[in-house]
Amino acid sequence: MNAKTRQRRPAFDREAGVAIAQALFHERGYDAVSLADLTQAMDIKPPSFYAAYGSKAALFERAMLRYAQENALPLDELLAPDRPPAEALPALLLAAAEQYGRDSVLRGCMITEGMRADDPAARRMAESLASGGLQAIRAYLDQVHPQDAESLADYVSVTLRGLSASACHGMPYERLTQVARTAGLLIAHELEADEPTTAS
Amino acid sequence: MNAKTRQRRPAFDREAGVAIAQALFHERGYDAVSLADLTQAMDIKPPSFYAAYGSKAALFERAMLRYAQENALPLDELLAPDRPPAEALPALLLAAAEQYGRDSVLRGCMITEGMRADDPAARRMAESLASGGLQAIRAYLDQVHPQDAESLADYVSVTLRGLSASACHGMPYERLTQVARTAGLLIAHELEADEPTTAS
DNA sequence: ACTTCTATATATCGACCGCTAAATAAAGTG
DNA sequence: CACTTTATTTAGCGGTCGATATATAGAAGT
Structure with missing residues (x-):
């Protein structure tokens, strides 16, 4: 046959x-x-x-x-409640930028970018996964800086989104991390100027 | 018939x-x-x-x-060479946030988001249009703050991308503009602290 | 070895994609 | 009016999409 x-x-x-x-x-x-x-x-x-x-x-x-299991940022360490926000938030931004730009082909945050899918089901899955991280940031700030937790959380969220999008678009690792350092420095200076009342 | x-x-x-x-x-x-x-x-x-x-x-x-013709930000006014960056950059960020969140259905920057299209031709068109704005920001900073023009331009670019993406995702107008004000304040404080040497 | 169950291969399915050939109605021109 | 030009119509092209009905090969149980 x-x-x-x-x-x-x-x-x-x-x-x-x-x-x-x-x-x-x-x-x-x-x-x-x-x-x-x-x-x-x-x-x-x-x-x-x-x-x-x-x-x-x-x-x-x-x-x-x-x-998420492989690459999630260690939010419980980065945002430990005993860590001052002027130290924790810059560390978070820098860690994110490092991860988003580390691999030259797998760029940005898979979950953040997944939220932009055209397919509604896929988008909702990504949003659901992302909400955990955002809630962690918000909960941390409610605890350590309640006077403008929403404003700070929104600023961090927008910066993370911008870092992920820029990474996907090809911004090199060095410049990504430099932006994160800049944003972190700005936050730290502002927080330290507002309330240097940690000692005394 | x-x-x-x-x-x-x-x-x-x-x-x-x-x-x-x-x-x-x-x-x-x-x-x-x-x-x-x-x-x-x-x-x-x-x-x-x-x-x-x-x-x-x-x-x-x-x-x-x-x-672009209808909605382009007036970069030549916002980034006029005689305007100090501590005033111009916050104004730029706020103007962008206001536009990105103004209309409840047409959200974000059409060109910035167009750069994320899957179709390569569409993406290149959007990138080409976007490069003009980025070059204007860079040229302004080269003129008024050459010591770290790239770093500042990257920071502004990342923040604009984050604002557009957050607007598309549904962040309300008030919070978008609040983030822009926060980012602008941080920049202004930093710039004014670094070089109050405008007089004398 | 024989049966049973599971997971694989072949060969599509219907829907939609961006796009177009051929026929025909309106508008322009004498 | 008759003729040409232009833009619209109907109808469907070839391709890809996510997903499947059917048949069959390997693995497992006895």
Whole structure:
């Protein structure tokens, strides 16, 4: 017979697939990565993909969770309640800039950028994951600087978004971290000028 | 005859079509607006669309140019060479925040967000338009504060990107402008502390 | 070895994408 | 009026999107 006896490869590594998807989604964003891109990168066929992950959006969520576990900033250390904000906030901004610009191909924050997906489901997943970090910043500031916690939290949030977007757009590591240092210095000087009443 | 004698409406207003496209692209971004969305909003058929504008990307460019002419910040006034940076930069940030958050549906900067399109041609058009504004900021700072013009320009650029992204994500007008005021204050204090040597 | 279950491969599906060829109605010109 | 030009119409192109129905190969249980 001319039958070429269809070949079947052993089961693929699902966790490795999540890692591959994480890299693709991080590099190009949710909308710009197609099923064909994913299945080709994982070297599997669409039915295997859907049997393993359910849908593109579900895999995106798993990829973001993996990203968060691997790359989340140590907010509980950076924003320890006994740390003065003039020290903690600059450290947070610098740590973020370093991470956003470290890898020349996986740039910016995967979750922050995920919130900009055109697909509503993917966007909501990213927003849900991001809200945790923002709440941590807000809770820290409510504790250590309640007089304008919202204003400071918003400033930090906007700066983080700007750093992520600039990283994605290609701003080099040195300039990204320099911006973070500048923003941190400005915050620190302002906070120290407002209330040097920590001693006495 | 059963001929329902196909009806034809008079030629449509091409400039009005650009305005409609501008609003759609600004609200949803280049990739999320389809040809069907555009032709339906303009109440024309695809061939009329292509006869008038050539392609979706070409219309996007016309829409961005129209946006720039209508909404561009008056950089030559805001960044007048005789204006001290401690006054000009906060004014620039506040003017941007006010514009980005003014309209509840057309949020953020259409050009800044256009640079994030998945389509490479659209992205390059937006980048080309955006580079003018960035160069103006850089040229101003080279003139009035050459010692760290790049660092300051990068800081302003990152903050503007963060403001635009936050506006698109829904941050209310009051909080956007408050962030701009905060960032402006920080810059002003730092600049005035560094060099009060304007007199003598 | 034989059956059962699971995960893979082939081959699409329907919807939508940006875009266009061919036919036809209105407007311009004598 | 007759003729040409221009812009609109209907209809559909080739392609890609995310996702699937069906058939079959390997792994597991006995």
